[in-house]
Amino acid sequence: MAFCVFTTRSAFLRRMATASLAGKVRKQPSSDMAVFRTVFQNAKHVVALTGAGISAESGIPTFRGSGGLWRKYNAQDIATPGAFLANPSLVWEFYSYRRDLVLSKKPNPAHHALAKAEAQLEAEGRRLVVITQNIDELHRDAGTKNLLELHGTLFRTRCTNCGIISENRASPISPALAGKGAPDPEVPDARIPEQELPRCSKCAGLLRPHVVWFGESLDPDILNSAQKELDKCDLCLVIGTSSVVYPAAMFAPGVADRGVPVAEFNIESTPGTENFGFHFEGFCGSTLPKALGV
Ligand SMILES: NC(=O)c1ccc[n+]([C@@H]2O[C@H](COP(=O)([O-])OP(=O)(O)OC[C@H]3O[C@@H](n4cnc5c(N)ncnc54)[C@H](O)[C@@H]3O)[C@@H](O)[C@H]2O)c1
Numbered sequence: 001m002a003f004c005v006f007t008t009r010s011a012f013l014r015r016m017a018t019a020s021l022a023g024k025v026r027k028q029p030s031s032d033m034a035v036f037r038t039v040f041q042n043a044k045h046v047v048a049l050t051g052a053g054i055s056a057e058s059g060i061p062t063f064r065g066s067g068g069l070w071r072k073y074n075a076q077d078i079a080t081p082g083a084f085l086a087n088p089s090l091v092w093e094f095y096s097y098r099r100d101l102v103l104s105k106k107p108n109p110a111h112h113a114l115a116k117a118e119a120q121l122e123a124e125g126r127r128l129v130v131i132t133q134n135i136d137e138l139h140r141d142a143g144t145k146n147l148l149e150l151h152g153t154l155f156r157t158r159c160t161n162c163g164i165i166s167e168n169r170a171s172p173i174s175p176a177l178a179g180k181g182a183p184d185p186e187v188p189d190a191r192i193p194e195q196e197l198p199r200c201s202k203c204a205g206l207l208r209p210h211v212v213w214f215g216e217s218l219d220p221d222i223l224n225s226a227q228k229e230l231d232k233c234d235l236c237l238v239i240g241t242s243s244v245v246y247p248a249a250m251f252a253p254g255v256a257d258r259g260v261p262v263a264e265f266n267i268e269s270t271p272g273t274e275n276f277g278f279h280f281e282g283f284c285g286s287t288l289p290k291a292l293g294v
């Protein structure tokens, strides 16, 4: 089944309404760290779902917080196949800016906590896997090995002609993008000719970022692997995600429906919160290392 990335609460709210009609009365989530620690220590298979919020303390803005706009655009307007077709220069400016920003950032204590916990659990014959919506590769940089990147990464390109996927951390990614991509609203569109945008080294076709844009389908193999992990897990952590970008937003409620404990780490409540057993409010760079005891 193909799943598209979309931002709507309607599917989620419909599900919640059905649950209420079925007479499921939900308790307030607990914020008792000692109780969570016991659950964590007994878990054999932990899935951590992460979103833009886990990288906020590394200095990478989320889409929904302040700093979510680039020039006058929302990410949802510009991270789309239609925007790339209409103005590949503008979309490449946006990605060139994001690549350079991320290249200057480092993983924070929340990324490190997950990587350390993975190694500790592995040594005990247990498993921790990270399923991320992020495209910044900070989990890899922190040393996470069991990693599923649902939305691709900023540092891979895909040829729109031959389809080849390549690693690429060059800055600038093409000479014409040097010094372009400034985020201020008054900066004019650079209108770079297509020939001067990043091109394929094999066939000279136009390259695009290998990320899943709004309205595009997720890679079915990655989605399948994610679903298998979710089906097997006995504890799920939901870290720094607004629970409004689908399909990732339905993963944790699905796990909670199986009766598996879900713990949310966020600076605020989300549309998913009331569905979960635990909610730890605060910066995940502080709450997560404490929760995982690393
Ligand atoms: N770093 C990145 O790679 C990056 C950055 C921005 C957006 N995105 C993309 O944006 C989409 C948006 O979905 P999303 O749900 O991941 O992000 P989002 O921007 O919709 O939500 C971020 C969430 O993080 C929470 N948050 C912010 N700072 C936090 C902190 N310090 N500790 C804990 N929680 C914190 C916010 O309250 C919010 O709920 C995804 O598709 C993702 O690929 C990725």
Ligand SMILES: [Zn+2]
Binding pocket: 159, 160, 161, 162, 163, 164, 200, 201, 202, 203, 204, 205
């Ligand atoms: Zn090519």
